[in-house]
Amino acid sequence: MRFALTCAAVFAMTAATAHAQDADTEAGKSLYAGKCAQCHGKEGQGMAIFPSLQGRDADYIASRLKTYRAGEKVGANSGVMIANAKGLSDDDIRNLAAYISSNFK
Numbered sequence: 872m873r874f875a876l877t878c879a880a881v882f883a884m885t886a887a888t889a890h891a892q893d894a895d896t897e898a899g900k901s902l903y904a905g906k907c908a909q910c911h912g913k914e915g916q917g918m919a920i921f922p923s924l925q926g927r928d929a930d931y932i933a934s935r936l937k938t939y940r941a942g943e944k945v946g947a948n949s950g951v952m953i954a955n956a957k958g959l960s961d962d963d964i965r966n967l968a969a970y971i972s973s974n975f976k
């Protein structure tokens with residue numbers, strides 16, 4: 872009985888988590904490692920002119936990436952990010968935002 876209850880609870884938690892995120896954080900992780908970590912750091916800590924991505928929520932990250940993708944400037948060094956965001960799909964942005972916001976605290 873106790874075992875069955877535990878299983879049900881774990882299943883419910885897993886289902887809730889998957890639904891809440893609705894994004895592929897594993898895909899976001901490999902994209903980040905390949906395209907973003909060299910500037911923003913392995914832990915999103917940033918360095919020099921490259922801003923830290925820690926403590927940002929998914930909406931913030933996604934809206935910034937869409938702004939850059941549209942070719943709009945945000946700060947003095949936006950040109951760098953405009954070039955980087957150009958090739959990102961909506962799914963890429965959702966996955967990156969989910970990965971960054973849930974892993975870089």
Ligand code: HEC
Nearest residue numbers: 906907910920922932935945946947948949951952955967
């Ligand atoms: C060549 C270096 C470089 C790479 C690669 C790069 N970035 Fe950036 N990123 C920057 C710079 C520089 C800025 C600041 C731009 C500005 O002044 O608007 C920035 C800004 C950002 C911001 C806004 C931060 C804030 O505080 O508003 C986000 C989000 C971001 N980058 C995410 C990413 C993601 C995700 C990737 C990978 C797809 C990536 N960056 C790849 C250099 C880089």
